[in-house]
Amino acid sequence: MFLEKKVTPPLSSERNVVGKNTSIVGDVKSEGDFRIDGSVEGTVKTAGRVVIGALGCVNGKIICDNADIEGKFSGELLVSNLLTLKATAIITGEVVIGKLLVEPGAEFNATCTMKGSVMELKNEQPKQEKTA
Numbered sequence: 234m235f236l237e238k239k240v241t242p243p244l245s246s247e248r249n250v251v252g253k254n255t256s257i258v259g260d261v262k263s264e265g266d267f268r269i270d271g272s273v274e275g276t277v278k279t280a281g282r283v284v285i286g287a288l289g290c291v292n293g294k295i296i297c298d299n300a301d302i303e304g305k306f307s308g309e310l311l312v313s314n315l316l317t318l319k320a321t322a323i324i325t326g327e328v329v330i331g332k333l334l335v336e337p338g339a340e341f342n343a344t345c346t347m348k349g350s351v352m353e354l355k356n357e358q359p360k361q362e363k364t365a
Contacts, residue, residue, distance in 0.1 A: 253288050
């Protein structure tokens with residue numbers, strides 16, 4: 234008679250900020266979003282979004298759901314959904330993404346693999362056509 238309401242836990246709304254005069258060496262893990270305006274050397278892992286500001290610099294590995302990059306990144310970038318590169322972005326290394334959006338002017342010097350939207354082709358023999 235009554236419909237049961239499924240309770241889903243709310244997504245974390247915390248926002249982590251690495252300021253422009255801040256430098257972090259090591260691994261950082263959070264469920265919330267990151268904004269990096271300083272420098273990070275190491276691994277950043279989050280279920281949310283990572284934003285590297287125009288003055289931000291990351292050397293290492295980023296694992297996230299979405300990423301917006303205006304600054305510099307060097308290393309391994311694993312984005313499960315959308316990677317957005319602004320015109321001032323400079324990317325080097327290895328990138329694995331779901332979707333990619335690049336503004337004119339961005340430097341993208343990386344090996345790139347797109348996951349999720351690639352369909353595997355079947356190994357089928359082509360059918361013979363009948364001729365008259």
